[in-house]
Amino acid sequence: MNDDREDLTDAISQLRVTRFTNDLDESDIDPDPFVQFDRWMRDALDTKLRMPNEMTLATADGQGRPAARIVLLKGVDDRGFTFFTNYESRKGQHLAANPHAALVFFWAELERQVNVGGHVERASVEESEAYWRTRPPESRRAAWASRQSEVIQNRNELEERVREIEARWPDNDDIPLPAYWGGFRLIPETIEFWQGRPNRLHDRLIYRRVADVGWLIERLSP
Secondary structure: OOHHHHHHHHHHHOOOOOOOOOOOOHHHOOOOHHHHHHHHHHHHHHOOOOOOOEEEEEEEOOOOOEEEEEEEOOEEEOOEEEEEEEOOOHHHHHHHHOOEEEEEEEEHHHOEEEEEEEEEEEOOHHHHHHHHOOOOHHHHHHHHHOOOOOOOOOHHHHHHHHHHHHHHOOOHHHOOOOOOEEEEEEEEEEEEEEEOOHHHOOEEEEEEEEOOOEEEEEEOOO
16 A cells, blocks of 8 residues: 555544534434424425435345445435436346335434435336426436446547437427436335434434334434
8 A cells, every 4th residue: 555545544544523413312203204304304404405305325236236326316205205317227227127225315414314225116107207397408408318327438429419419309398208217216114314423322213114013113223
């Protein structure tokens, strides 16, 4: 290992954070994890965090090899957490082969995480179409131009595709929804709320979906 790499490793290993946030107690949370998530998301919005809907999506292929990336939450209700993407992308292929995934929201300023695990299904075409129409025209054209996750030769190749799409659909209102693009919904089996506490004695409360019972709430050791 060279000296610069050793210095960097030392600097990383010495990083510490002193936490001062409030506790997370069983008596303070809602029995419905979606209501509790709404509360925390509202706190994140009220704090004016940058993109509080950013979440890490972890998937695995048919052989169990994992991959993770940041995607954007675009809807949440009692059914689950919805995001949109190219179905032919790596994550789309993973979910076709292995329809289980995990989400992580991390709001550093609030010293909070939410971890969600469950199975994934496609949103309806109607839902995908409704969201598609809310996207800026440039984003809709980009979805047509980008064969997401495929190898390309250079940036010029991508920009040429964009020009072709602009010529094909010059009218912003005419850009259709691609057949390979749409929504996924993660239907949770577990939802964990993590609240940072001093000395790494964090609060972790997990909701587990239990058949014929509903949501069971348990405390996890930090």
